Amino acid sequence: MPTEDDIEPHVRAVLKTLAIRKNVIVAGPPGTGKSRLLNRVRELFEWRHGHTGAAPTAAIPLPAASGEIPTWFPSPDQDVSRRAFQTVFDQNTKYRDFMRGLVPTVGKAGVFTVTKGTLYRASIHAKHEGNAALVIIDEINRGPAVAAFGSALVGLESDKRLASDGTETATTQFFELLGDDGGHESFALPNDLYILAAMNEADTSVEPLDVAFLRRFAPYRLEPQVEVLRQHLGLPADPTSLPETPGTALDLYEALAQAWVQLNRQILLGRGQAYQLGHGALMHTTAPTSGIGAAQEYVADAWATLRGHIDEVFFGNTRALSDLLRAEHYRSPYALEETTFAGQTVRRIVGPTRLRADELYNLLSLIAKQ
Known part of the structure; x- marks a missing residue:
């Protein structure tokens, strides 16, 4: 029993x-x-x-x-x-x-x-x-x-x-x-x-x-649980420092986990507790550990989920999205573009539709270190 x-x-x-x-x-x-x-x-x-x-x-x-x-x-x-x-x-x-x-x-x-x-x-x-x-x-x-x-x-x-x-x-x-x-x-x-x-x-x-x-x-x-995500990704309980370039699958997963935590903190400040993203959204399949290429695909899919979520939560708030995506940092693959239309200032985020592996790691590292 x-x-x-x-x-x-x-x-x-x-x-x-x-x-x-x-x-x-x-x-x-x-x-x-x-x-x-x-x-x-x-x-x-x-x-x-x-x-x-x-x-x-x-x-x-x-x-x-x-x-x-x-x-x-x-x-x-x-x-x-x-x-x-x-x-x-x-x-x-x-x-x-x-x-x-x-x-x-x-x-x-x-x-x-x-x-x-x-x-x-x-x-x-x-x-x-x-x-x-x-x-x-x-x-x-x-x-x-x-x-x-x-x-x-x-x-x-x-x-x-x-x-x-x-x-x-x-x-x-x-x-x-x-x-x-x-x-x-x-x-x-x-x-x-x-x-x-x-x-x-x-x-x-x-x-x-x-x-x-x-x-x-x-x-x-129920709240987002970083310990559950870290366990799923095969990471140690405590965060580790991020290298300039990833050498293993765990480096990529560490960047993903830390960026997710940081984004949830900012969502909490900007929209509130209910609008955060739970750990399960990034646990769509078993996290590969055999090679860095498979891990890059996993992280890219997870980032697509994260990006879609923050786009929805901050829809119409270009300034908030710019801060979340570090669009004004020189290492970010995104940029905040300002132009004029019908006499009014218009802002939009520009950047690649799908990030290269190096671009994605740099972005996750930037978000994590904010």
Whole structure:
């Protein structure tokens, strides 16, 4: 039987918070491992005998789920059927997709069917003796979350649920929804139902979630972790000095790691915590160690991700991009060009579309040393 120390810290913390609060939202910059965390929690929550959730990039592989469920888990006594129900919110997500609603029946004009959405199906499963259910929602702020939950919002909090034996308590909150016959029926969320969601705060295409909605969820934040990136790149724990020219793959990786740290510091100052770039964005594949040429390709791909991110975060702010790219330094492959158009000063960054290996190393070194 695995102990708390056998399980990765973030996974353990989220499971323990779910056990207490029932609802958790994982937030953080892109590339910090939110979706991976959701999958890892799902693997353990379902507690399948002989199942392992190990992943190639895991610092500590998950143990095989066997034996008695730990007492600190969500619903440790419910071991008949533990199921996860997964969904992704988008702009078209509706209450009928998540709870219940009417939809036309295909091939039958004028005939409607009452839907069974993700949260509804999970609730019904969790109401059976010995069962527990986990609803996983990725990209929760990409859709109309408040509308999707609808009347179920009033019963989300742990003290508003049914008791563990399915009976009503003094604080259980009931709400109306459609029954199978189309009529309204009273419904309350079960005790052994859990909701785990993830959101990307920096996504400019979505609206912030309602404060009253967020209040019903325990927040859990992931941050960029330089130690994870350095381990992935095969680097020592502490940064080392950068040579004038790279002699090994590790020199290139050291420049990449240090430049990424420095860029995140500047993004934090210029835009805020949510707009940083996580370590996972630069861990797109195994970092080659056999030759400097393969490492150069890896670093070039990583830089393309970094450059695309800062272009998006500072879109329209040419002066900020110039500072980030060291465009006014003589060793930078980029330059800040100023000209006049329609009587106004126009600034733009000029430079190669794809950097040569020496140009890329020089740029990363410049950024790292700032």
